[in-house]
Amino acid sequence: MFKQAFKSIGHAFDGIVDLIKQENNAKIHLISTILVIFVGIKLDFIALEWVWISLAIAGVWVMELINTALERLTDLVSPGENPLAKKIKDYAAGAVLVMAIWAVFIFALIAIPHLWVWLTFSS
Ligand SMILES: Nc1ncnc2c1ncn2[C@@H]1O[C@H](COP(=O)(O)OP(=O)(O)OP(=O)(O)O)[C@@H](O)[C@H]1O
Numbered sequence: 814m815f816k817q818a819f820k821s822i823g824h825a826f827d828g829i830v831d832l833i834k835q836e837n838n839a840k841i842h843l844i845s846t847i848l849v850i851f852v853g854i855k856l857d858f859i860a861l862e863w864v865w866i867s868l869a870i871a872g873v874w875v876m877e878l879i880n881t882a883l884e885r886l887t888d889l890v891s892p893g894e895n896p897l898a899k900k901i902k903d904y905a906a907g908a909v910l911v912m913a914i915w916a917v918f919i920f921a922l923i924a925i926p927h928l929w930v931w932l933t934f935s936s
Pocket of ligand 1: 884903
């Protein structure tokens with residue numbers, strides 16, 4: 814039972830590693846994730862702020878994984894040009910964009926007051 818569970822986790826990790834290797838957007842997400850965590854540690858985010866930040870980070874990764882899965886599936890079932898394939902890919906890309914905008918909003922909402930305090934009291 815545990816062996817099967819570890820095997821499944823391994824497949825899931827393979828998917829994430831492959832996404833980072835294959836997709837430019839995933840590389841941008843990775844750099845952004847590291848930067849946001851670094852800024853959060855530097856600015857001393859509190860637990861509740863980490864809850865929102867981690868939700869935003871996870872949300873963008875989940876959307877990117879689903880988007881890429883849909884892109885691959887579309888290419889598999891419809892290798893040529895097809896207006897429906899375009900719609901499917903554009904909708905999925907739209908989902909990533911909505912989540913990314915929300916993530917930036919959450920980060921700004923949390924980081925700006927911290928930055929304000931940091932700039933005011935560090936001088
Ligand atoms: N099979 C297809 N038929 C018609 N249009 C397609 C097809 N595949 C992709 N497109 C469209 O071509 C454009 C570019 O798609 P493409 O997937 O290459 O780049 P993208 O949207 O930047 O995605 P990503 O960089 O995540 O792979 C999009 O508008 C997409 O909907």
